Amino acid sequence: MDPRSVARFVEDAEHQAMAHRLYTLVFPMDEQNDRVLLGMKKRGFGRDKLNGFGGKVEANETITKGAERELTEESGLVTKSIKQCGLLLFYFEKDPVAMEVHVFLVDRYEGAAVETDEMRPQWFGIRDMPFERMWADDSHWWPYVLRGQKFVGQFWFKADQVTFTQHTLRAVDSLDFA
Numbered sequence: 001m002d003p004r005s006v007a008r009f010v011e012d013a014e015h016q017a018m019a020h021r022l023y024t025l026v027f028p029m030d031e032q033n034d035r036v037l038l039g040m041k042k043r044g045f046g047r048d049k050l051n052g053f054g055g056k057v058e059a060n061e062t063i064t065k066g067a068e069r070e071l072t073e074e075s076g077l078v079t080k081s082i083k084q085c086g087l088l089l090f091y092f093e094k095d096p097v098a099m100e101v102h103v104f105l106v107d108r109y110e111g112a113a114v115e116t117d118e119m120r121p122q123w124f125g126i127r128d129m130p131f132e133r134m135w136a137d138d139s140h141w142w143p144y145v146l147r148g149q150k151f152v153g154q155f156w157f158k159a160d161q162v163t164f165t166q167h168t169l170r171a172v173d174s175l176d177f178a
């Protein structure tokens with residue numbers, strides 16, 4: 001089986017029939033102070049929302065390398081230690097392509113966060129997240145991060161890209177993508 005395939009985590013036929021586009025989403029953690037770095041997205045998809053750092057995985061790179069590259073491009077931080085904590089699948093009404101988002105935590109990095117063309121970074125307490133300024137799915141899976149559990153979630157968003165009508169979410173033992 002293709003090591004990038006998510007079929008072992010998501011078995012429904014509707015999902016299997018869809019094309020996917022691969023994305024990363026990276027959360028730098030300050031474990032000593034119980035803080036996480038978010039960025040206010042300044043342009044493009046998710047503009048004006050706070051989120052982790054990430055974007056499309058390029059054809060010539062692994063998912064993890066894509067996550068490291070996006071973090072540096074969008075925040076200036078250089079990863080020293082990165083671990084995948086989640087897999088999120090987003091389906092948007094009337095869109096035939098599913099968004100497959102690989103979620104990572106970075107607990108060691110070099111450099112200081114800087115504002116870039118795409119993101120304005122800001123630290124938040126991990127138990128005091130600004131969910132009202134984030135994507136609607138985030139408050140559902142963030143508790144898995146707090147518990148140190150890996151997770152797989154599916155969210156079916158309306159065409160408004162704001163609200164979702166149904167979701168699934170579960171803990172998994174491992175997420176072993178390249």
Ligand SMILES: COc1nc(N)nc2c1ncn2[C@H]1C[C@H](O)[C@@H](COP(=O)(O)OP(=O)(O)OP(=O)(O)O)O1
Nearest residue numbers: 023024025044045046053054055056090101135137
């Ligand atoms: C639908 O719900 C979402 N929730 C969360 N938490 N994050 C999401 C959601 N949908 C998308 N995302 C994340 C996934 C990626 O990290 C970004 C989107 O990536 P983007 O479109 O900015 O990709 P880039 O390659 O950076 O784009 P450019 O072509 O503009 O460079 O949002």
